[in-house]
Amino acid sequence: MAELFSPFTLRDVTFKNRIAVSPMSQYRARDGHANGWHTVHLGRFALGGAGLVYAEATAVEADGRRTHGDLGLWKDAQIEDLAPIARFISEEGAVPGIQLGHAGRKASERRPWHGETPVDDEDVSERSEAPWTAIAPSPLPYAEGWPEPLEMSETDIERVIASFGEAAGRAREAGFRIIEVYAAHGFLVHQFLSPIANRRSDRWGGSAENRRRFAVEVARSIRANWPEGYPLAFRLSATDWLEGGIEVEDAVATARALKAAGVDMIDCSTGGIGGKDRPRRMVIEQGFQVPFAEQVREGAGIPSMAVGFLWDAQVCEDLVRAGKADMIALARELLDDPNWPLHAAKTLGANENFALWPVESGWWLMKRERLLSKIGIR
Ligand SMILES: Cc1cc2nc3c(=O)[nH]c(=O)nc-3n(C[C@H](O)[C@H](O)[C@H](O)COP(=O)(O)O)c2cc1C
16 A cells, blocks of 8 residues: 555544645736636646645735735635635545745745746836835845835734734635645745844844744634634745754744644745845755655654655655655646646556546546557557
């Protein structure tokens, strides 16, 4: 029995296998509303056999969007566009999840194919998209050439924490059954966690405990608006890969604090706190972030998810079997092949007669396979 295709339970929610669709921003929303694009984009992963399908980074405040195309759950009117998507994913046997986030100093950015640079007057003339002022723990620009964000006041901090809770309530109404907080890749929660972006001297900055207070309060705010039986996960950047930044020991301590605040799983990514250049310490190879998932899982005694440069079914099977992570998340490989989980199951001998496929496809594929074998082609 392939471990990758064994069920996994967090609280009252059971995932049919260990494969998650990593959150992938599509930059196709209008005023934060989902549309047909998101329905098909996410729906095909449910048909493709993933156990957990995460909707992309979804802003808890309009100004917390990274780009004009980000999804949002900052108002009730956005619920009804997401609800059919969550329902479809559920009906096809996967768990619908959503990633809640706030971009902080990375807000007001151009979409990747428009340059990933700050929105400016050119965007107004070309796309009628105006720039807005970003907020952050400290008035430090994200990178060279970026505007200085406004330092968040105590009131701003309390408001954003409350917004996470309110968005969680809307996610529940939309039918999602797991939330992941985006506390990685240089977005707001990560900005509070990292000494590189957080230079505050009040109770929200300075010591490690103070820097993680925002993340912990976000977890508490969500928990107050999220069913007891539904899991809550956090995506952390387990290292900043930079001198003076977060190291894995900090991530383990944060994971422990989050666990105490009702968090059930840590999705372990890395990097993204400052600038576009890849830090020298960051060496990319298949599964290069898996050791972080393993260390956080061991060190904090919390289930973990491994992500980043994973595509080989046997590699994924081996890492789950070895207890390095409880789940794995794939992004680009699933863009290339939304049916990756079904194909991986076949590779690992867990998809006899196309049984895991939706019957509308599997029945025909099985017939074709039999015919191919009868006429000696397979
Ligand atoms: C199109 C695209 C959009 C992404 N958007 C998000 C996002 O909204 N939230 C997030 O946490 N990561 C995002 N990521 C990062 C992925 O979730 C994932 O961590 C990363 O791509 C590494 O996994 P991979 O090697 O399987 O692609 C995005 C990646 C891609 C390719």
